[in-house]
Amino acid sequence: MPRPLxxxxxxxxxxxxxxxxxxxxxxxxxxPDDWRQRVEGRWIGDNxxxxxxxxxxxxxxxxxxxxxxxxxxxxxxxxxxxxGLSAARSLQRAGITDFAVLELEDEPGGNSxxxxxxxxxxxxxxxxxxxxxxxxxxxxxWLVEIGLAKSTASGLKWDERHLCHSPQERLFIDGRWQDGMxxxxxxxxxxxxxxxxxxxxxxxMGRLGFALPTARGPWTSAHAALDAVPAAxxxxxxxxxxxxxxxxxxxxxxxxxxxxxxxVSAWALVHYFASRHGFSAPGDxxxxxxxxxxxxxxxxxxxxxxxxxxxxxxxxxxAVFRVDEGLGGVEAWxxxxxxxxxWTAKHVIMATPLFIAARVLRxxxxxxxxxxxxxxxxxxxxxxxxxxxxxxxxxxxxxSWDNAIHGSPSLGYVDAQHQNLAPVxxxxxxxxxxxxxxxxxxxxxxxxxQDATQLIVDDLRxxxxxxxxxxxxxxxVRHGHAMAIPTPGLRxxxxxxxxxxxxxxxxxxxxxxxxxxxFEEAFTRGxxxxxxxxxxxxxx
Numbered sequence: 416m417p418r419p420l421x422x423x424x425x426x427x428x429x430x431x432x433x434x435x436x437x438x439x440x441x442x443x444x445x446x447p448d449d450w451r452q453r454v455e456g457r458w459i460g461d462n463x464x465x466x467x468x469x470x471x472x473x474x475x476x477x478x479x480x481x482x483x484x485x486x487x488x489x490x491x492x493x494x495x496x497x498x499g500l501s502a503a504r505s506l507q508r509a510g511i512t513d514f515a516v517l518e519l520e521d522e523p524g525g526n527s528x529x530x531x532x533x534x535x536x537x538x539x540x541x542x543x544x545x546x547x548x549x550x551x552x553x554x555x556x557w558l559v560e561i562g563l564a565k566s567t568a569s570g571l572k573w574d575e576r577h578l579c580h581s582p583q584e585r586l587f588i589d590g591r592w593q594d595g596m597x598x599x600x601x602x603x604x605x606x607x608x609x610x611x612x613x614x615x616x617x618x619x620m621g622r623l624g625f626a627l628p629t630a631r632g633p634w635t636s637a638h639a640a641l642d643a644v645p646a647a648x649x650x651x652x653x654x655x656x657x658x659x660x661x662x663x664x665x666x667x668x669x670x671x672x673x674x675x676x677x678x679v680s681a682w683a684l685v686h687y688f689a690s691r692h693g694f695s696a697p698g699d700x701x702x703x704x705x706x707x708x709x710x711x712x713x714x715x716x717x718x719x720x721x722x723x724x725x726x727x728x729x730x731x732x733x734a735v736f737r738v739d740e741g742l743g744g745v746e747a748w749x750x751x752x753x754x755x756x757x758w759t760a761k762h763v764i765m766a767t768p769l770f771i772a773a774r775v776l777r778x779x780x781x782x783x784x785x786x787x788x789x790x791x792x793x794x795x796x797x798x799x800x801x802x803x804x805x806x807x808x809x810x811x812x813x814x815s816w817d818n819a820i821h822g823s824p825s826l827g828y829v830d831a832q833h834q835n836l837a838p839v840x841x842x843x844x845x846x847x848x849x850x851x852x853x854x855x856x857x858x859x860x861x862x863x864x865q866d867a868t869q870l871i872v873d874d875l876r877x878x879x880x881x882x883x884x885x886x887x888x889x890x891x892v893r894h895g896h897a898m899a900i901p902t903p904g905l906r907x908x909x910x911x912x913x914x915x916x917x918x919x920x921x922x923x924x925x926x927x928x929x930x931x932x933x934f935e936e937a938f939t940r941g942x943x944x945x946x947x948x949x950x951x952x953x954x955x
Contacts, residue, residue, distance in 0.1 A: 448869070448872075448883060449883065449884070450868075450872065450883040450884075450886045451865055451869075454868070454886050454887060454888060454889060455887070455888045455889070456864045456865065456868055456888065456889035456890070456891070457864055457889075457890060457891070458864050458891055458892070458893065459530065459539070459890045459891065459892050460520075460528070460530075460539050460797075460892030460893070460894075468734060468736075468750060469519070469734045469735070469736045469750070469771075469774075469775070472736040472737075472750075479737060479748045479755070479757065480755050482755075483748060483754075483755040483756060483757035484751070484754055484755070484756045484757065485757055485759075486515070486756050486757065486758045486759075487758070487759050487760070488513050488514055488515045488758065488760050489511060489513040489514060489760060489761050489762070489952060490506055490511060490513070490514040490515075490760055490761065490762050490763070490764065490948055490952070491514070491515055491517065491745065491747055491758050491760040491762075491763045491764070492506075492514060492515065492516040492517070492763075492764045492766055492924075493517050493735045493738070493747070493763060493764065493765050493766060493767055493772075493775070494516075494517075494518065494519075494525070494765070494766035494767040494924075494925070495516045495517075495518035495523035495524065495525065495722070495729055495731075495766070496523075496524065496525020496526065496527070496766060496925070496937060497524070497525060497526075497527055497717075497718065497721065497926075497934055497937035497938055497941065498525075498766040498924040498925045498926060498937040498938070498940050498941040498944075499516055499518075499523075499525075499764070499766030499924060499941060500516070500523060500524075500718065500721035500722055500725075500729075500941065501721060501924070501937065501938045501939075501940075501941025501942050501945070502764045502766055502922075502924040502941035502942070502944045502945040502948075503516050503721075503725045503728065503729075503941075503945070504557075504721055504724065504725065504941075504942075504945065505941065505942045505943075505944070505945025505946050505949065506945045506948065506949055507724060507725055508945075509945065509946065509949030509950075509953070510949070510953065511945075511948070511949050511952060511953075514725075514728060515728050515730060515758070515760075516725070516728055516729040516730065517730050517733035517735055517747075517749055517758075518729060518730065518731045518732075518733060519731075519732070519733065519734045519735075520731060520732075521731050521732060522731065523718060523722050523729050523731065524540075524714075524715060524718030524719070524722070525540070525718070525937075526540035526541050526894065526897060526898070526932070527540055527541050527713065527714035527715060527717060527718040527934065528540055528715055528718065529710075529712025529713055529714075529715025529716075529718075530712065530799060530890060530892075531712070532799055532801045532844060532888055532890055533801065533842070533888070535711075535801065535831065535832065535842065535844045536710075536711035536712040536715075536831065537711065537712055537713075537799045537831040537844050537846050538712050538713025538714070538715065538797065538799075538829070538831070538846055539713075539797050539799070539890075539892040540713060540714070540795075540797060540892070540894065540897075541713055541714040541933075541934060542709060542713035542714065542829050542846065543579065543707040543708065543709040543713070543714070544707060544708045544709070544714060544717065544934050544935075545627075545691055545705050545706070545707050545708075546573065546705075546706050546707065546708065547627075547935060548626075548627060548690075548691070550626040550627060550628065550631035550632060551627060551628060551631070551935055551939070553938070553939060553942050554935060554938055554939070555571060557938075558571075558708075559571070561720045562574070563577055563708065573706075573708075576834075576836070577708050577709070577710065577834075578706055578707070578708060579706070579707045579708070579709045579816050579833075579834070580816070580833060580834060582594065582812060582813060582814075582815040582816070583707075583815055583816050583817065584596050584815050584816065584817040584818070584819070585811070585812040585813075585814075585815040585817075585818055585819075586598065586819050586820075586821055587809060587811075587818075587819070587820045587821060587877070587878050588821035590809070591809055591810050591811035592808075592809055592810070592811030592812040592813075592818075592878075593811055593812055594812045594815075595697065596663065596666070596817075596819060597610070597663050597697055598659040598662075598663065598821065599697055600659065600697075602698055605657065606657045606659050606660065607696055607697075607698075609655055609656070609657040609660045610660060610696035610697065611696045611699070612653070612654065612655060613655060613660065613694055613696075614693070614694050614695055614696050614699070616653055616655075616685075617685065617688045617689055617693055617694040618693060620641070620685045620689055621688075621689040621693060623635065623637050623638060623689075625685065625686050625689035625690040626690060627686075627690040627691060627933075627935050627936075628929065628935045628936045628938075628939040628940075629686070629690075629906070629929050629930075629936065630929065630936075630939060630940070630943070631939070632690075634907070638682055638906075638907070639907040641680065641681040641682035641685055642680045642681070642682035642683075642903060642904060642905070642906045642907045643680070643903055643904055643907070644680065644681050644903055645676070645677060645678070645679070645680065645681065645903055646664070646668065646676040646677075646679050646680060646681045646683065646684035647675075647676040647677045648681070649681030649684070650664065650676065650681075650684070661676070662821065662822065664676050664684065665677075666819065666826070667684075667687055668683065668684060668687065669826060669850050670826050670848075670850075671687055671931070671933065672793070672898070672900055672901055672931050673792075673793020673794075673795060673850040673897060673898050673900055674791075674793055674850070674852070674853075674900045674902075678791075678900060678902060679900060679901050679902065679903075680901055680902060680903040680904070680905070680906065681903075682901070682906055682907075683901035683906070683930075683931065691705055692705045709816065709833075709834060710834060711831050711832060711833075711834055711835070712831075713829075713846075714934060717934070730751075732751060732752060733749040733750070733751050733756065734749055734750040734751075735747055735748070735749040735775055736748055736749065736750060736775060737775060737777055738763055738765070738775050738776050738777060738921070739777045739778075740763075740776070740777070740778065740918055740919075740920050740921050741920075744759055744760060744761050744762075744920065745759070745760050745761070745762060745763040745920050745921065746758065746759055747759075747760070747763060761920070761952060762920050762921075762922065762948050762951065762952065763920065763921050763922070764921075764922045764923070764924050764941075764944050764945070764948060765921060765922070765923050765924070765925070766923075766924040766925055766941060766944075767925060768792070768896060768899070768925060768927050769783060769786055769787040769790060769899075769914070769923070769925065769927040769928075770787040770788075770790065770792070770896070772787070772923065772925075773787040773788075776918075776921065780913075780914070780917035780918050780921075781910075781917075782910045782911075782913035782914050782917040783910075783914050783917055783918075783923075785908075785910035786908060786910040786911040786913075786914050786927075789902075789904075789905060789908060789910065789911070790899045790900070790902075790905065790927060790930075791853050791899070791900045791902055792853060792856075792896040792897065792898065792899055792900065793850050793851070793853055793897050793898050793899075793900050794850075794851045794853060794855065794856040794859050794893065794894065794895050794896065794897060795848070795849065795850050795851070795893070795894040795897035795898070796848075796849040796851065796859060796867060796891060796892070796893050796894075797846060797847070797848055797849075797891070797892050797894070798846070798847045798849070798867065798868065798871050798889060798890070798891040798892075799831070799844060799845075799846050799847075799889070799890045799891070800828075800844065800845045800846075800847060800871070800882075800886060800888075800889055801842060801843075801844050801886075801887050801888040801889075801890075802842060802843045802844070802845065802882075802885040802886060802887060803841075803842055803885055803887050804841070804842070804843060804885060805843050805885075806879035806880075806881050806882045806884075806885045807879060807880060807881050808878065808879060809878050814830055815830065815833070816829060816830055816833040816834075817829055818830070818878075820874070820875075820877060820878060823874055824849070824874070825847065825848065825849045825870075825871070825874045826848040826849060826850060827847070827848065828845045828846055828847040828848065828875065829845070829846045829848070830843075830845060831844040831845065831846050832844060842887070847871045847874075847875070849870070849871070850897075853900070856895055856896075859893050859895065860893065860895055862893075864889065864891055867891050867893075868886075868889050868891070872886070897932070898926075898931065898932035899926070899927045899930060899931055899932055900931070901930045901931040905930045906929075906930040906931075908930075911928065911930065914928060915928065915943075915944070915947075922944040922947055922948055923940075923944065924937075924940050924941040924943075924944035924945070925937065925940055926940060928940050
């Protein structure tokens with residue numbers, strides 16, 4: 416079988432055949448793993464050491480140390496991910512100015528933080544925001560407020576500089592790149608018929624009402640029935656059996672939820688499509704691609720815009736290890752370097768994952784304990800690869816913003832410089848994403864950066880055979896508990912629904928409350944928590 420053709424991405428010229436450009440690279444004049452001897456690399460991002468200090472602080476939590484530095488505020492927000500920053504914004508807009516936000520990491524933003532490698536900006540977590548729909552009015556208003564859109568008589572007009580430029584996405588399959596993530600097939604094929612069946616199913620289910628964020632939509636017995644079964648079982652019962660379609664659905668779920676169709680609920684799978692743009696078979700609808708906002712460093716500009724109005728109230732490097740709710744207020748203790756801070760407040764907003772809130776609260780509500788215990792969490796790895804130039808590429812669709820490989824265990828990579836308005840020459844930066852099974856969390860935390868890089872190089876070598884030669888530097892972040900997985904029964908859990916109102920002086924503001932983690936859910940949960948606390952404090 417002849418090798419797939421190669422091209423130089425820098426010039427977009429296609430080689431006439433593998434004999435012209437491929438053999439020296441594919442057969443290995445250079446050793447494929449020479450990068451191990453010359454490439455600089457490191458783990459960055461999540462402070463697992465400090466996080467584990469909180470996990471293991473049983474003595475300190477049981478007996479808070481004397482001599483802690485005393486701090487006070489009306490409202491204490493624990494966590495500065497999107498939920499915490501949105502809660503702070505909501506408090507400020509309601510007139511509550513005496514608040515503080517405590518963050519374990521050195522930078523706020525949670526899974527929306529950004530990074531830079533020798534001046535090249537890149538994401539270390541979430542890298543896009545779909546244009547919010549009518550149910551996300553709060554988010555639409557905020558995006559107008561920060562200048563990303565304008566309200567016009569015909570609706571919102573988006574700043575096109577921040578909409579994802581074309582080409583948006585491509586898939587490597589059958590030895591070449593194709594446009595779009597859904598495998599393209601003949602229109603009279605059995606696979607195309609399966610695509611059309613899925614389109615009909617999504618349209619029919621969409622009539623039930625699916626909203627993003629989920630709290631703005633209905634929840635009926637029909638939704639609960641979908642939530643009760645695994646997605647893999649549901650698609651099988653609907654007659655969806657085509658391997659290409661199943662692989663695509665599995666990729667979609669791994670990309671949004673950190674786990675595939677065998678793990679997530681049928682509600683999560685339907686929600687993926689029905690809450691946004693639906694689903695259309697290729698060729699049946701030319702406008703089936705979801706427009707998204709994105710930046711070189713992913714969603715970091717959104718996190719920065721949320722933080723900016725209250726930047727002086729965000730305190731980083733604070734690891735909260737105990738929160739006590741009393742009749743007259745709330746007390747919290749936090750590691751702050753070599754010191755311990757003791758905070759007193761009238762109210763606390765826990766904008767942390769639920770399992771952390773359940774561990775930190777001295778007397779966690781029963782609903783919180785039950786909901787946290789029911790959640791499984793996906794570990795993620797995000798690796799930024801700085802290259803001296805674009806690597807050789809296979810033929811077909813050109814380098815896109817999002818690039819995936821059919822059948823790969825990874826989620827592919829993003830071209831971090833795709834949004835540059837000027838032509839890019841010289842060094843390039845690719846951001847590779849990998850969602851691990853939750854059973855592999857310990858493996859990820861114990862993995863060396865070299866072995867993690869080897870996983871990525873081996874995965875991408877099929878499409879970029881000289882990637883190892885081009886590689887100059889690797890910065891990798893591992894999110895050990897990146898996101899809640901919407902497993903069957905989680906979204907309809909009575910315990911999860913009871914968490915927001917389970918404690919009088921403690922509120923909760925995290926996407927975990929929606930059973931899965933995306934920007935829209937975190938923003939809305941924070942907004943709602945801030946409003947509730949403001950009403951309580953102001954007597955409204």
